[in-house]
Amino acid sequence: MHWGYLPRMHSTVPDTRVRTLRDDRPSGDRDFVLYWMTSARRLSWNFALERALEWAVELDKPLVILEPLRAAYRWASARHHQSIIDGMGDSARRLENTAVTYIPYVEASPGEGRGLLSVLAGRAACVIADESPAFFLPNMLVAARRAVSCRMEAVDSVGLLPLSVPQRTFSAAYHFRRFLHKELSGHLGTSPSPTPLLGVALRPLQMELPAAVIERWPAAVLTSNRAGRPVLERLASLPIDHTVGVVNWVGGETEARTRLREFLTADLDRYAEDRNHPDLCAPSGLSPALHYGHISAHEIFHEVADREGWTPARISPPHDGRRRGWWGMSASAEAFVDQLVTWRELGHGYCHYEPDYRSYESLPAWAIQTLEDHAGDPRPWTYTREQIEAASTHDEIWNAAQRQLVEEGVIHNYLRMLWGKKILEWSAHPREALETMVDLNNRYAIDGRDPNSWSGITWVMGRFDRGWPERAVFGKVRSMSSDSTRRKVRLDRYLRRWGEQPDLV
Numbered sequence: 001m002h003w004g005y006l007p008r009m010h011s012t013v014p015d016t017r018v019r020t021l022r023d024d025r026p027s028g029d030r031d032f033v034l035y036w037m038t039s040a041r042r043l044s045w046n047f048a049l050e051r052a053l054e055w056a057v058e059l060d061k062p063l064v065i066l067e068p069l070r071a072a073y074r075w076a077s078a079r080h081h082q083s084i085i086d087g088m089g090d091s092a093r094r095l096e097n098t099a100v101t102y103i104p105y106v107e108a109s110p111g112e113g114r115g116l117l118s119v120l121a122g123r124a125a126c127v128i129a130d131e132s133p134a135f136f137l138p139n140m141l142v143a144a145r146r147a148v149s150c151r152m153e154a155v156d157s158v159g160l161l162p163l164s165v166p167q168r169t170f171s172a173a174y175h176f177r178r179f180l181h182k183e184l185s186g187h188l189g190t191s192p193s194p195t196p197l198l199g200v201a202l203r204p205l206q207m208e209l210p211a212a213v214i215e216r217w218p219a220a221v222l223t224s225n226r227a228g229r230p231v232l233e234r235l236a237s238l239p240i241d242h243t244v245g246v247v248n249w250v251g252g253e254t255e256a257r258t259r260l261r262e263f264l265t266a267d268l269d270r271y272a273e274d275r276n277h278p279d280l281c282a283p284s285g286l287s288p289a290l291h292y293g294h295i296s297a298h299e300i301f302h303e304v305a306d307r308e309g310w311t312p313a314r315i316s317p318p319h320d321g322r323r324r325g326w327w328g329m330s331a332s333a334e335a336f337v338d339q340l341v342t343w344r345e346l347g348h349g350y351c352h353y354e355p356d357y358r359s360y361e362s363l364p365a366w367a368i369q370t371l372e373d374h375a376g377d378p379r380p381w382t383y384t385r386e387q388i389e390a391a392s393t394h395d396e397i398w399n400a401a402q403r404q405l406v407e408e409g410v411i412h413n414y415l416r417m418l419w420g421k422k423i424l425e426w427s428a429h430p431r432e433a434l435e436t437m438v439d440l441n442n443r444y445a446i447d448g449r450d451p452n453s454w455s456g457i458t459w460v461m462g463r464f465d466r467g468w469p470e471r472a473v474f475g476k477v478r479s480m481s482s483d484s485t486r487r488k489v490r491l492d493r494y495l496r497r498w499g500e501q502p503d504l505v
């Protein structure tokens with residue numbers, strides 16, 4: 001970081017998490033510090049918020065949080081919008097009676113929000129933004145840097161290991177785990193604050209924003225329905241995909257924390273044994289909350305560690321990349337932390353360092369070679385994109401998973417792997433399979449459009465994996481079969497819920 005002539009502010013946010021996008025001196029004659037909240041959409045365990053608060057205190061300025069939601073991104077739908085609006089309602093409630101000015105902003109038409117950041121930044125001493133490695137967010141930061149005329153920093157609250165540390169991607173979870181074993185201990189002591197707003201004496205914003213700004217970019221007006229769920233009245237009129245409807249899963253920090261507590265109490269102990277069985281339902285279901293930034297990986301890790309009575313002194317060398325035994329936690333907690341930290345951060349790191357993470361060409365060379373070698377193999381079944389989307393295949397288990405995805409916005413973890421592998425098997429070419437998976441996953445899944453969307457989907461096609469015995473269509477890429485899934489996992493109840501329903505057909 002180049003501080004130049006700036007006095008170095010005392011900060012609890014590690015340098016490794018701060019990327020200076022504009023190295024200007026924070027302007028003392030501006031009105032406030034602006035936190036542009038675009039991916040860590042929460043008010044606790046958030047390094048970016050912490051950093052913005054530090055600047056506000058240092059400069060003795062009010063803090064304004066702008067949380068925008070665009071209309072014109074691919075896969076924008078009522079489903080994704082409602083999840084983010086849930087979070088906005090939660091944050092608005094939590095910020096009532098605080099000195100923070102919170103502006104939730106939902107675009108009414110594509111491009112309507114253009115200019116808002118720049119106008120607000122014109123009055124800001126500095127702008128703090130969220131670092132986020134995938135989808136349109138990295139490009140949005142690049143554009144924002146040009147639109148802003150003051151100091152600007154992007155702060156990384158993504159995972160336990162700062163994104164800036166590895167300086168490379170990893171070809172397999174094992175290699176990343178080895179890296180984590182050597183590096184992670186040094187970062188475990190620096191978590192974001194659970195209560196960054198507590199005890200901070202902030203100057204409230206005394207001025208009104210100019211009427212022209214309020215008129216052109218009115219803050220979202222949120223009410224609640226009878227169940228207390230935040231409602232944006234004009235959601236139905238927004239130019240987004242309304243065929244992908246709202247689901248029961250409720251977004252926001254408060255709900256995410258409740259889900260975490262329920263998981264820790266009811267399911268964590270069974271995680272190692274039961275998580276692959278759809279009928280036993282032991283995974284956390286936290287990926288949407290992580291995706292929308294409504295909960296932090298730090299908080300989840302902290303709660304698991306607390307429950308285990310764990311301290312870093314329990315880490316047990318050698319630091320050799322083994323899957324079990326390194327953390328010194330119970331088998332279930334270790335299995336869960338391996339998903340939360342190793343697998344999740346493997347995917348985020350990949351997207352951070354590899355701008356081409358979405359393309360077929362970004363797959364490992366061995367995977368492309370073997371998929372191309374087998375691209376001409378006769379497929380026992382091929383389906384069109386429409387048949388796939390409508391869950392009209394011969395495969396009962398697969399159809400059930402697809403129905404769950406469309407209706408609930410989630411797929412059980414284990415079946416999600418099968419879901420992807422079958423799309424690869426049934427598509428005319430692996431390129432087409434990649435497009436179908438990306439489109440369906442990101443359209444319907446409430447954790448979609450995440451770095452792990454692309455890492456999970458490209459895992460289906462060989463990324464982060466090794467070669468397996470060669471077979472038709474898949475070549476050396478790992479295959480999965482519905483028959484062995486039926487033998488291996490318990491899914492009678494799941495099929496009763498999501499299987500064919502003759503009376504409805």
Ligand SMILES: Cc1cc2nc3c(=O)[nH]c(=O)nc-3n(C[C@H](O)[C@H](O)[C@H](O)COP(=O)(O)OP(=O)(O)OC[C@H]3O[C@@H](n4cnc5c(N)ncnc54)[C@H](O)[C@@H]3O)c2cc1C
Nearest residue numbers: 283284285286287339340343344413420447448452453456
């Ligand atoms: C085809 C395919 C598509 C996928 N699309 C997505 C997606 O859009 N968004 C998404 O977040 N994940 C995706 N994954 C990864 C994984 O399936 C989900 O993260 C997991 O199912 C989330 O359920 P959970 O929160 O109950 O997980 P848990 O088992 O409770 O795990 C806890 C957390 O660890 C992380 N995690 C778990 N499994 C994985 C994994 N295999 N890779 C990376 N991180 C993981 C998630 O953040 C998860 O919330 C995909 C995987 C596949 C095979």
